[in-house]
Amino acid sequence: MHNLLSLLGLCGFLLLVSCKANDKNPMLIGKWKGTEWLVMDQPANADANMLSFEFKDDGTYTAGFGSQTQAGVWRTQVDKLFTTEKGKQEIMVKILRADGQSLEFEMNRGGQKEIIKLEKE
Numbered sequence: 715m716h717n718l719l720s721l722l723g724l725c726g727f728l729l730l731v732s733c734k735a736n737d738k739n740p741m742l743i744g745k746w747k748g749t750e751w752l753v754m755d756q757p758a759n760a761d762a763n764m765l766s767f768e769f770k771d772d773g774t775y776t777a778g779f780g781s782q783t784q785a786g787v788w789r790t791q792v793d794k795l796f797t798t799e800k801g802k803q804e805i806m807v808k809i810l811r812a813d814g815q816s817l818e819f820e821m822n823r824g825g826q827k828e829i830i831k832l833e834k835e
Contacts, residue, residue, distance in 0.1 A: 739790040741812040742769045746832040753828050767817075767832065795819065 748765030751758040764780045775788040775797060786799040790809070798804040810829070811818040817832040 737790050737792075738771070738773060738788075739795075739809070739812055740771075741814045742788075742790065742795070742809075742817065743771050744769065745835040746817055747835050748830060749833050750831040751828070752830075754826055755829075758828070762830065765830065765832070 746767040746769075748762035751760050751762040751765065753759075760779075764778075766778045768776045769788055773787050773789065774785065776783065776785045777797075778784075784799045786797055786802070788795065788797045790796070793809045794806050795809050796804050796806050807819040807821040809818070810820050815834050817834075819830045819832075821828050821830070
């Protein structure tokens with residue numbers, strides 16, 4: 715009986731942890747347009763207005779930068795956004811702000827801190 719209770723407790727714990735591991739932050743759902751792109755706190759040599767994202771509540775996303783596009787699946791875990799483009803490895807960015815109207819990501823590319831700011835379309 716003790717083993718059965720322990721097993722049920724473990725199953726309940728795993729269920730709670732697995733739910734928290736993918737909270738799909740509802741503040742990200744929708745279409746987003748880039749407004750600012752910073753590299754090491756300085757304006758990037760890229761036009762942030764050409765950047766777009768769409769996060770759907772079914773866990774899929776699309777992203778574009780000019781003529782470049784990608785699609786895949788997304789998930790969040792607390793302040794981290796994980797995206798997996800079809801056929802590629804999962805990547806993670808830190809969510810600095812997500813309030814339903816504005817969105818800010820911090821990422822590290824090649825050892826340089828980059829911040830991308832977006833607004834809801």
